[in-house]
Amino acid sequence: MSISILGSGAFGTSLAISIANAGRDVTLWSRDNDAAEEMQRTRENAQRLPGATLPYNVTVTSELSAITDDTVLLAVPMQQLRSVLVANPSLHNRTLVACCKGIELTSGKGPIELIQEVAPAATAAILTGPSFAADIAKGLPTALTLACADADRLRDLQNQLMAPNLRIYRSSDPVGAELGGALKNVMAIACGAAMGAGLGESARASLITRGFAEMNRMALALGARSDTLAGLSGFGDLILTCTSTQSRNYSFGFALGGGQDFDPSVTVEGAATARATLNRADAMKIDMPITRMVVALLDRKLDVREAMAQLLARPPKEE
Numbered sequence: 001m002s003i004s005i006l007g008s009g010a011f012g013t014s015l016a017i018s019i020a021n022a023g024r025d026v027t028l029w030s031r032d033n034d035a036a037e038e039m040q041r042t043r044e045n046a047q048r049l050p051g052a053t054l055p056y057n058v059t060v061t062s063e064l065s066a067i068t069d070d071t072v073l074l075a076v077p078m079q080q081l082r083s084v085l086v087a088n089p090s091l092h093n094r095t096l097v098a099c100c101k102g103i104e105l106t107s108g109k110g111p112i113e114l115i116q117e118v119a120p121a122a123t124a125a126i127l128t129g130p131s132f133a134a135d136i137a138k139g140l141p142t143a144l145t146l147a148c149a150d151a152d153r154l155r156d157l158q159n160q161l162m163a164p165n166l167r168i169y170r171s172s173d174p175v176g177a178e179l180g181g182a183l184k185n186v187m188a189i190a191c192g193a194a195m196g197a198g199l200g201e202s203a204r205a206s207l208i209t210r211g212f213a214e215m216n217r218m219a220l221a222l223g224a225r226s227d228t229l230a231g232l233s234g235f236g237d238l239i240l241t242c243t244s245t246q247s248r249n250y251s252f253g254f255a256l257g258g259g260q261d262f263d264p265s266v267t268v269e270g271a272a273t274a275r276a277t278l279n280r281a282d283a284m285k286i287d288m289p290i291t292r293m294v295v296a297l298l299d300r301k302l303d304v305r306e307a308m309a310q311l312l313a314r315p316p317k318e319e
């Protein structure tokens with residue numbers, strides 16, 4: 001039983017290492033021929049995941065024809081997912097497992113909805129939850145949520161992707177799983193900004209908790225289940241991402257709050273997702289004050305202290 005992974009970034013590479021170490025052959029596809037050849041030769045992804053060794057049973061390639069497996073993990077940033085799907089119609093009848101966390105800016109869709117739109121014949125699934133690529137690649141213990149509407153296919157996939165360090169829980173709620181993973185990145189930017197501006201740990205705890213309430217409000221309105229939001233893909237990933245400097249979303253927020261520059265080439269899913277979420281929330285008349293604050297910070301309409309003052313000054317309400 002072999003697996004293909006499209007996208008050789010930090011996450012795709014770490015999953016390749018973990019799945020290969022569990023004894024399955026993995027084909028890891030990179031869009032860059034030179035990068036693929038170098039990874040295949042050196043057994044390392046020096047650009048995206050330095051220091052981790054690719055097991056012998058990972059083949060790195062830039063040839064799409066080499067992706068013959070039914071199960072294909074899509075490990076590209078959310079805003080690139082549509083173009084990747086459109087460019088590769090040969091994948092449209094496979095089992096496509098989204099490994100990205102976000103909402104598409106142009107459509108307001110999450111990864112599952114997007115796969116269903118562009119590749120309706122595919123079986124769509126999502127792998128999400130609290131996990132840093134560097135931890136997975138080191139073999140550190142990690143638990144993830146795998147969600148798919150097809151119960152039989154979900155059990156097969158779970159068996160294909162489990163590894164000694166990677167415990168995978170099944171979920172029949174793909175909507176909840178994709179929304180938890182997307183929305184927590186927005187809250188991580190907010191928490192990073194508060195910490196970067198020196199507003200303190202109490203402020204961060206409030207943002208995490210009220211951010212979770214906000215995530216639930218949006219997700220339940222879109223048909224998600226509250227137990228999914230309370231699980232690894234929602235609450236679990238919210239905690240990890242809002243409290244760790246390993247997180248790119250948190251670090252981006254921290255730089256924003258502290259008035260520092262941030263490398264624009266780094267993948268920060270929460271920025272586009274904040275805008276996409278706010279558009280959808282406004283259309284649905286759902287109150288998302290922290291997401292609104294993050295968008296105002298991104299647009300430089302407010303600084304962090306002003307944004308926090310506005311959050312605190314909202315009319316009194318019940319928790």
Ligand SMILES: NC(=O)C1=CN([C@@H]2O[C@H](COP(=O)(O)OP(=O)(O)OC[C@H]3O[C@@H](n4cnc5c(N)ncnc54)[C@H](OP(=O)(O)O)[C@@H]3O)[C@@H](O)[C@H]2O)C=CC1
Nearest residue numbers: 008009010011012031076077080099100101131132133267
């Ligand atoms: N890193 C992590 O710890 C985790 C990441 N994720 C999620 O995984 C997703 C990917 O993140 P991550 O791997 O970290 O990001 P990286 O920035 O490390 O890598 C992104 C990868 O996507 C590739 N890519 C970008 N656009 C395209 C395209 N149009 N066609 C083909 N390949 C493309 C890039 O190629 P190139 O190298 O040529 O630029 C690169 O290999 C995100 O949604 C993230 O939220 C989830 C859990 C953990």
Ligand SMILES: O=C(CO)COP(=O)(O)O
Nearest residue numbers: 129130131132247248249
């Ligand atoms: O999704 C992640 C952890 O679960 C990775 O977070 P960042 O994209 O913020 O680095």
